[in-house]
Amino acid sequence: MTFTPEQARSQFPSLAQTTNELPVVFLDGPGGSQVPNSVLAAMTEYLGYSNSNLGGHFFSSQITNNVMDTARSSCAALVNAPSSSNIVFGANMTSLTFQLSRAISREWKAGDEIIVTALDHYSNVSSWQQAAEDKGVIVHQVRVNTTDCTLDMDHFYSLLSDKTKLVATTFASNTTGSLVDVKSMTNAAHGVDAMVYVDAVHYAPHHLIDVQDLDCDFLACSAYKFFGPHVGIAYVSTKWLQTLSPYKVEPATNIGPGRFETGTQSFEGLAGVTAAIEYLAQWGAKEASLRERLISSFIQYEQHELALTHYFLNKLESRPWILLFGISDPENCINRTPTFAIRFQDHTPEVVAKELGLHNVCVWNGHFYALGLVKQLNLEAYGGVVRIGFMHYNTVDEIDYLFSLLDALA
Secondary structure: OOOOHHHHHOOOHHHHOEEOOEEOEEOEHHHOOOOOHHHHHHHHHHHHHOOOOOOOOOHHHHHHHHHHHHHHHHHHHHHOOOOHHHEEEEOOHHHHHHHHHHHHHHHOOOOOEEEEEOOOOHHHOHHHHHHHHHHOOEEEEEOEEOOOOEEOHHHHHHHOOOOEEEEEEEOEOOOOOEEOOHHHHHHHHHOOOOEEEEEOOOOOOOOOOOHHHHOOOEEEEEHHHOOOOOOEEEEEOHHHHOOOOOOOOOOOOOOHHHHHOOOOOOHHHHHHHHHHHHHHOOOOOOOOOHHHHHHHHHHHHHHHHHHHHHHHHHHHHOOOOEEEEOOOOHHHHHHEOOEEEEEEOOOOHHHHHHHHHHOOEEOEEEOOOOHHHHHHOOOHHHOOEEEEEOOOOOOHHHHHHHHHHHHHHO
16 A cells, blocks of 8 residues: 555544644644554453453453453564564553663662763663662763764764663654664674663654664663554563563562563553554555564655655755754755754744644644753753654645744744
8 A cells, every 4th residue: 555644644533623713733743643543443442342451261351361462462563573572561661661770770780881862861861870870880971963963973982881781872862853873882882791772762653663683682662652552662682581680579470571561551552552553554565464564654654754854844944043953954864753853043942832832733842851952952941942743644734834833933
């Protein structure tokens, strides 16, 4: 099948609504995507007919077992994990990262070092800073190139040493859209026997993940960023699946991914995760595997989002009163997602976001938990930035409408 934004949009009830007699334009995808009908139906069906816990000798519990198994295999296909056993579920990416940080840091010793980045959402910074503080471990933070808000790779390499135990990095900035060369970082980190933990929350809706190609030790993302419900997903490499010692309830399983999963999972959420991944894969050939269908679909998403990025940046070039923080060259769009951090010369980010909100254009303003980035750009005391983010369901017409409102603020 051939992707079109119109066909995608027809599957999202939220995109067809009006508020105060005006259409709604969702440009807040980096903070959470909209959800298609298929995901809503899967969650409602599970809760309505099969709500149960795992391990029972009756039909609804057996359905729940299947829901969890299918969700694991679907997520394994999404990230190209070697096995569904590499997939761990939790409440959200932040909770999973804090939880995994406790297991990963158990063997750290005073004087060891870890590396985090200033480009990251602080769920992938504070978790490691606090674990390091508990163990007397030194934390280094990779700075950002302020000219284009990309990660300073030379600075990263200078921080890496035989004392480094872990490198925690984002795959794509949730604020500026900048992509990170995770594969090169992983190769370098493994050269000094350091683990690599990747935050792929912002990357996952825009590009297909391949953990085997990255060779990372851990990778985390959130389904609500790729058209699903609020469920956290973590990949744990086979090397660490049984060797780490997670904090867990004593009678709980100590085999496979379940040893990392505390409490009862959101089974309706897992049903929604599977449906979201099927939604993502729908543009591939029906006879192909789920992974193959995902590859075909993401190629088409990337083409559409690249066109949106070109269109947005070309329009921005003729408006010098709007400042962009991030890659601005339309010919360099391959190194960013369609997420843009902007400021006006004469209006605060809050004023801009409120004005757009009055016209049902949904955007966020602030620091988006990317505290290191906002501090390095010296914007923390000035309200941060306005974040505009496009998903594959967004259109050129919506960009035109956005700029008509931005021009009115000039």
